[in-house]
Amino acid sequence: MPTPDINAVELAETAAAAFREVFGAEPEGLWAAPGRVNLIGEHTDYNEGFVMPFALPFYAVAAVAKSETWEFHSTYGEGDTVRADVLGTSAEDGVAGWAGYLAGTAWALNESGYPVGPVRVAIHSDVPHGAGLSSSAALECAILIALADLYGHEIDRGEAARIAQKAENEYVGAPTGVLDQSASLLCTEGNVMFMDCRDLSREQVPFDLASEGLQMLVIDTNAPHRHADGEYASRRADCEEAARLLGVPFLRDAPKDAHLDDDRLNRRLRHIVTENARVLDTVKVLEGGSVAGIGDLLTASHASMRDDYEISCAELDSAVDAALGAGALGARMTGGGFGGSAIALVEGAAAAKVEAAVIEAAAAKGLPTPRVFVARAAAGAHRMA
Numbered sequence: 001m002p003t004p005d006i007n008a009v010e011l012a013e014t015a016a017a018a019f020r021e022v023f024g025a026e027p028e029g030l031w032a033a034p035g036r037v038n039l040i041g042e043h044t045d046y047n048e049g050f051v052m053p054f055a056l057p058f059y060a061v062a063a064v065a066k067s068e069t070w071e072f073h074s075t076y077g078e079g080d081t082v083r084a085d086v087l088g089t090s091a092e093d094g095v096a097g098w099a100g101y102l103a104g105t106a107w108a109l110n111e112s113g114y115p116v117g118p119v120r121v122a123i124h125s126d127v128p129h130g131a132g133l134s135s136s137a138a139l140e141c142a143i144l145i146a147l148a149d150l151y152g153h154e155i156d157r158g159e160a161a162r163i164a165q166k167a168e169n170e171y172v173g174a175p176t177g178v179l180d181q182s183a184s185l186l187c188t189e190g191n192v193m194f195m196d197c198r199d200l201s202r203e204q205v206p207f208d209l210a211s212e213g214l215q216m217l218v219i220d221t222n223a224p225h226r227h228a229d230g231e232y233a234s235r236r237a238d239c240e241e242a243a244r245l246l247g248v249p250f251l252r253d254a255p256k257d258a259h260l261d262d263d264r265l266n267r268r269l270r271h272i273v274t275e276n277a278r279v280l281d282t283v284k285v286l287e288g289g290s291v292a293g294i295g296d297l298l299t300a301s302h303a304s305m306r307d308d309y310e311i312s313c314a315e316l317d318s319a320v321d322a323a324l325g326a327g328a329l330g331a332r333m334t335g336g337g338f339g340g341s342a343i344a345l346v347e348g349a350a351a352a353k354v355e356a357a358v359i360e361a362a363a364a365k366g367l368p369t370p371r372v373f374v375a376r377a378a379a380g381a382h383r384m385a
């Protein structure tokens, strides 16, 4: 089972080499931003609730230099180069595809009172795509810190997360919360970040798996994409409707015993209220000095997402059930849902057994073969060179 780690030298060299090859010059610098796992606190961000992500040691690295024109190159996908009049486009007729995350971030900086000019960018990323590990937020955050540095803006990292979210919401057009961009910009090595999405106040909570002989496995289910965007928007709309019926600004403000007669809305409400409580309990258990003690909270979170929020799928349920059956202390899907990845907290000695069980269970059900790796809490976005 691989234990990915930041291969800083290789990532940086590949991004810089791509820049040199495509643009025939040296980049002015290299900026890196990671993907993430959310330990607990799912779909709570747009309800102004609590989240608990940690950064993964997978990064998008941007090699960047100021230029006369906007030119974006990526080493993955088609390996193509996109030229665009970024600031001349609007959110409606913006750049599409992977380059849209870069163009959208430049657009959002400008809209937010941080004027930036054209750059040439070569992007290289080892954040897995389509695995629910925030590969697109990593792109946004890498270019954001690069543009801020090159154009002389000192931007508070919380505000920067809001700007990257604006790019995602208004330019790319995905109605997501602030979780992924905050994780990429604000997480710190060795810690899981407890954040209140109402005011982005946060606390770095030590996440010392090794001292208890534990490992956190990430299980990329390789599930095909299924209408995740539409379902995400409909959960968000359900929450807004539930808050309106309860007469509160956001479900974060709903009383613990709040109830709605509409069964679907009541289940959405119950997920958000109980999930926020589980995040607070997780913080308490971790601060009390036990990582193993959060296992049941993770598993309860999964049940809530499966039954009340209805965002799980056969691949995620199979991975979680098989991991628990093979002795995991806790397991849950992580991220938006409808595919992507699950996490499992395991005793180090049980890791291989859990991996085998997850793969076997998928095969028995005719599901895609999951990819399992060991995660660790890595550093947030930073300049590399």
Ligand code: GAF
Residues within 6 Å of the ligand: 038, 041, 042, 043, 044, 045, 046, 176, 177, 178, 179, 180, 335, 336, 337
């Ligand atoms: C996706 C979104 F982008 C986040 O904002 C968050 O809502 C998450 O799903 C669910 O917690 O990653």
